[in-house]
Amino acid sequence: MITLDVNGNQLVADVADDTPLLWVLRDALKLTGTKFGCGMAQCGACTVQIDGAATRSCTLLVSAAAGRKITTIEHVATDEVGKAVQDAWIAESVAQCGYCQSGQIMSATALLQQNRTPSNAQIDAAMTGNICRCGTYVRIRAAIHRAAAALA
Amino acid sequence: MKNLIRISPGDTRIINPASTGGVNRRDLLKGAGLTLAVVSTGSLLGACSDTPDAQATLVPNQYLRIGPDSKITLISPNTEVGQGAYTGLATLLAEELDADWSQIVIEGAPADVKLYGNPAFGGAMQGTGGSTTIKAYWEPMRKAGASARAMLIGAAAARWDVPAAEITISKGVVSHAGSGRSTIFGELVGDASKLDVPTEVKLKDPQDFVLIGRDTPRVDAREKSSGTALFTQDVQLPDMLVAVVVLPPRFGATVKKFDAAAARAMPNVVNVVQFKGTMREGVAVLATDTWSAKKARDAVKVEWDETNAFVMGSDAIFAQYKALAEKPGLEVRKEGDAAAALANGRRFDATYQFPFLAHAAMEPMNCVVQIRADGCEVWNAEQFHTGDQGVIANMLGLAPEQVKINMLYSGGSFGRRGNAFSDYLADTTAIARADGSGRPVKMVWMREDDMRGGFYRPAYLHALSASVDKDGRISAWQQRIVGQSIIEGTPLAAPGAAFDTSSVEGAHNMPYEIPNLQVELHTTKLGVPILWWRAVGSTHTAYAVEAFIDEIARGTNQDPVELRRSLLARHPRHLAVLNLAAEKASWSTELPKGTARGVALHESFDSVVAEIVEVSQKGNGFKVDRVVCVVDCGIAVNPNIVAMQMESGIVYGLTAVATGLISLQDGRVKESNFHDHPVLRINQMPKVEVHIVPSANPPTGVGEPGTPPIGPAVANAIAQLTGKTVQVLPFSSSDVTIV
Numbered sequence: 001m002i003t004l005d006v007n008g009n010q011l012v013a014d015v016a017d018d019t020p021l022l023w024v025l026r027d028a029l030k031l032t033g034t035k036f037g038c039g040m041a042q043c044g045a046c047t048v049q050i051d052g053a054a055t056r057s058c059t060l061l062v063s064a065a066a067g068r069k070i071t072t073i074e075h076v077a078t079d080e081v082g083k084a085v086q087d088a089w090i091a092e093s094v095a096q097c098g099y100c101q102s103g104q105i106m107s108a109t110a111l112l113q114q115n116r117t118p119s120n121a122q123i124d125a126a127m128t129g130n131i132c133r134c135g136t137y138v139r140i141r142a143a144i145h146r147a148a149a150a151l152a
Numbered sequence: 153m154k155n156l157i158r159i160s161p162g163d164t165r166i167i168n169p170a171s172t173g174g175v176n177r178r179d180l181l182k183g184a185g186l187t188l189a190v191v192s193t194g195s196l197l198g199a200c201s202d203t204p205d206a207q208a209t210l211v212p213n214q215y216l217r218i219g220p221d222s223k224i225t226l227i228s229p230n231t232e233v234g235q236g237a238y239t240g241l242a243t244l245l246a247e248e249l250d251a252d253w254s255q256i257v258i259e260g261a262p263a264d265v266k267l268y269g270n271p272a273f274g275g276a277m278q279g280t281g282g283s284t285t286i287k288a289y290w291e292p293m294r295k296a297g298a299s300a301r302a303m304l305i306g307a308a309a310a311r312w313d314v315p316a317a318e319i320t321i322s323k324g325v326v327s328h329a330g331s332g333r334s335t336i337f338g339e340l341v342g343d344a345s346k347l348d349v350p351t352e353v354k355l356k357d358p359q360d361f362v363l364i365g366r367d368t369p370r371v372d373a374r375e376k377s378s379g380t381a382l383f384t385q386d387v388q389l390p391d392m393l394v395a396v397v398v399l400p401p402r403f404g405a406t407v408k409k410f411d412a413a414a415a416r417a418m419p420n421v422v423n424v425v426q427f428k429g430t431m432r433e434g435v436a437v438l439a440t441d442t443w444s445a446k447k448a449r450d451a452v453k454v455e456w457d458e459t460n461a462f463v464m465g466s467d468a469i470f471a472q473y474k475a476l477a478e479k480p481g482l483e484v485r486k487e488g489d490a491a492a493a494l495a496n497g498r499r500f501d502a503t504y505q506f507p508f509l510a511h512a513a514m515e516p517m518n519c520v521v522q523i524r525a526d527g528c529e530v531w532n533a534e535q536f537h538t539g540d541q542g543v544i545a546n547m548l549g550l551a552p553e554q555v556k557i558n559m560l561y562s563g564g565s566f567g568r569r570g571n572a573f574s575d576y577l578a579d580t581t582a583i584a585r586a587d588g589s590g591r592p593v594k595m596v597w598m599r600e601d602d603m604r605g606g607f608y609r610p611a612y613l614h615a616l617s618a619s620v621d622k623d624g625r626i627s628a629w630q631q632r633i634v635g636q637s638i639i640e641g642t643p644l645a646a647p648g649a650a651f652d653t654s655s656v657e658g659a660h661n662m663p664y665e666i667p668n669l670q671v672e673l674h675t676t677k678l679g680v681p682i683l684w685w686r687a688v689g690s691t692h693t694a695y696a697v698e699a700f701i702d703e704i705a706r707g708t709n710q711d712p713v714e715l716r717r718s719l720l721a722r723h724p725r726h727l728a729v730l731n732l733a734a735e736k737a738s739w740s741t742e743l744p745k746g747t748a749r750g751v752a753l754h755e756s757f758d759s760v761v762a763e764i765v766e767v768s769q770k771g772n773g774f775k776v777d778r779v780v781c782v783v784d785c786g787i788a789v790n791p792n793i794v795a796m797q798m799e800s801g802i803v804y805g806l807t808a809v810a811t812g813l814i815s816l817q818d819g820r821v822k823e824s825n826f827h828d829h830p831v832l833r834i835n836q837m838p839k840v841e842v843h844i845v846p847s848a849n850p851p852t853g854v855g856e857p858g859t860p861p862i863g864p865a866v867a868n869a870i871a872q873l874t875g876k877t878v879q880v881l882p883f884s885s886s887d888v889t890i891v
Binding site for chain 2: 020023028045072073090096097102127128131138
């Protein structure tokens with residue numbers, strides 16, 4: 001049994017300590033907005049925030065996440081920045097298949113929480129860990145700038 | 153793209169592609185002059201409940217129903233893989249219905265070829281592919297909307313006792329100006345459902361369009377920006393088991409024996425089974441959760457029989473292909489006498505080599521199957537309903553209609569989920585059958601399984617020769633194409649066809665006018681499972697043709713755009729696209745030293761696309777700075793989605809030429825995951841500008857045509873800088889790096 005602080009709730013999961021956080025979120029806690037893409041922190045589909053930092057949950061053991069504040073896509077819009085990012089994503093028509101977008105939004109939110117006026121280079125640096133095979137990168141940049149403007 | 157899309161804050165549309173109910177066909181087809189159908193809806197969990205008041209639901213045809221709450225449910229025959237099919241179809245329907253955009257919800261259609269056969273496939277198959285959705289439903293979906301509109305107007309005319317011709321509908325509000333009366337759809341559906349469905353309806357004059365050609369918000373934007381869109385990966389059912397599999401190390405290997413003692417002893421493991429689908433054998437671990445299944449899968453030891461396994465490596469395959477290219481192949485196009493004409497003038501030769509390519513969709517393949525006493529239920533990002541339903545029914549000894557398919561969102565596909573052999577669905581079915589518990593089974597491929605599971609874009613080799621006369625005109629062109637056929641040997645093969653056009657499309661129909669022109673094909677057979685991959689034959693033919701044209705232009709000191717123009721006199725549509733691209737890209741202006749432009753033009757899926765890129769040298773690598781894309785796709789139903797698909801195709805095609813590679817060593821696939829199979833990332837992303845040629849012609853394909861030109865355009869720009877065209881793809885195999 002392990003207790004996790006997920007989206008402001010204390011949740012108990014009956015899982016082995018070596019289970020990656022991703023599978024605890026998806027299978028045990030039924031928070032399926034966070035996606036599986038590669039299992040080796042290469043694609044970013046599984047990105048969540050741990051204490052505010054964008055983190056790949058597919059390689060983070062659940063034992064290492066205990067006692068830390070975990071935020072997932074399901075909760076991100078309760079934050080001012082997360083809401084602005086989500087709205088910008090819709091306004092810019094970013095999503096195509098949509099499978100990677102939870103991770104993209106979590107990374108973008110973490111970026112804007114730390115830097116309200118990111119340059120294109122800073123956006124690229126923060127978002128490089130998130131692959132999109134539909135190729136929505138142009139709109140991701142535009143949406144981050146839009147969210148930044150909305151937050152200004 | 154700024155300010156194109158607005159969604160009102162009160163937008164509470166719920167899209168539920170998982171709903172499985174839709175129209176009950178038996179009821180729908182009850183009698184001619186049908187007035188009412190009984191409708192049932194189902195949730196993802198299979199719990200069924202009837203619509204509260206079936207009497208108050210208008211179901212004029214199989215594509216929609218309008219409820220007493222004025223909600224319009226569009227039943228989409230085609231799948232949403234990211235290409236915008238749901239939004240496009242909704243635009244067609246809402247346009248002729250004069251509905252308000254917020255009224256529309258989408259539901260995935262059940263597998264039923266009689267009702268939902270794709271008109272672009274002659275109605276013979278229900279499936280999504282070939283960039284056909286908008287082209288296929290351009291008329292049927294508008295007629296479906298117009299029929300419903302006529303019935304609503306009929307009901308209002310009767311109720312208000314006014315002439316139908318005096319009634320108007322705008323944004324979901326039905327009005328009669330003369331009497332000042334107005335109402336909404338939900339108030340009329342009861343009466344409307346008692347009227348005959350009109351046999352003929354008049355469609356709008358294009359100048360009256362209020363949605364088509366404008367930018368409606370994507371119907372799936374909110375779900376896909378909030379983690380609530382439902383993919384196969386997300387399906388959770390009571391008592392569901394998760395299966396993770398051991399796949400063969402080589403294509404064609406079979407299971408000799410396996411030792412699962414350690415796996416069975418691991419926590420949450422319920423069963424370990426051997427399975428045989430339509431295309432492969434393997435061993436599956438079934439557990440109550442994914443990670444337990446994955447860990448136990450890693451502990452299974454399988455001994456394989458590789459007697460009939462495919463053991464060639466990529467080098468040997470290409471050596472064989474090169475030898476074949478030395479010999480004449482099957483003539484698929486012949487004009488004049490290319491062989492004779494090649495003997496005169498200045499000769500050019502080039503051989504281009506294209507590797508196997510994985511689709512590598514973000515969502516690795518997966519599928520949920522539950523076998524019950526009375527049939528089978530499937531949850532899948534369903535791209536080929538008719539084929540999958542038939543394959544599964546055949547495996548289980550069922551009638552096709554006993555296989556119920558729930559169509560979910562697809563986390564990309566690029567062709568992978570539309571497979572004549574239903575490979576991964578058949579595997580899942582075989583696993584569920586071998587398990588035998590009747591519990592639902594979700595088979596989940598790890599990324600490595602997806603990368604090494606086969607069904608690649610086939611490897612191809614093109615050998616080209618041309619001769620140029622003293623005036624710089626291309627007098628002869630010979631192109632020999634060597635590779636596997638995607639369609640031969642599948643149930644989709646056209647009976648009696650001399651050759652598979654998908655092997656040569658884009659080459660045997662190239663628009664350039666050359667007096668002596670010959671295209672030949674060698675169709676090879678290899679034990680590597682292959683499949684269509686975004687833009688199919690054009691993924692290699694566009695590169696071969698467009699790179700070779702540029703090699704000739706460079707070798708004869710001709711401007712690449714001018715040379716193409718001179719060969720397109722009889723193709724005004726191509727010429728217009730090329731000219732607009734040259735204008736938008738300022739083709740004839742100077743660029744700074746170390747920067748060059750490249751152009752490519754290609755027709756696929758009845759659309760013509762030109763792309764002009766700017767590439768700059770950055771250290772030892774090359775940066776694609778800018779892409780100007782011009783597309784003629786007929787009427788652009790959703791210009792924003794057309795732009796999205798061009799952007800998407802450009803990234804997909806650029807990834808393929810830069811680093812896309814599946815290589816075989818003694819039959820084993822070397823690549824496994826995104827660390828050794830890199831794909832384009834945001835830091836490599838160029839600026840993209842999309843321009844749509846205004847057109848009054850019916851819509852043509854959009855999902856795929858953006859992909860073919862980008863590779864040769866970038867190769868041609870790099871060649872301007874280096875003097876060399878990359879001939880062995882991807883660029884990374886030729887020591888050319890895209891940064």
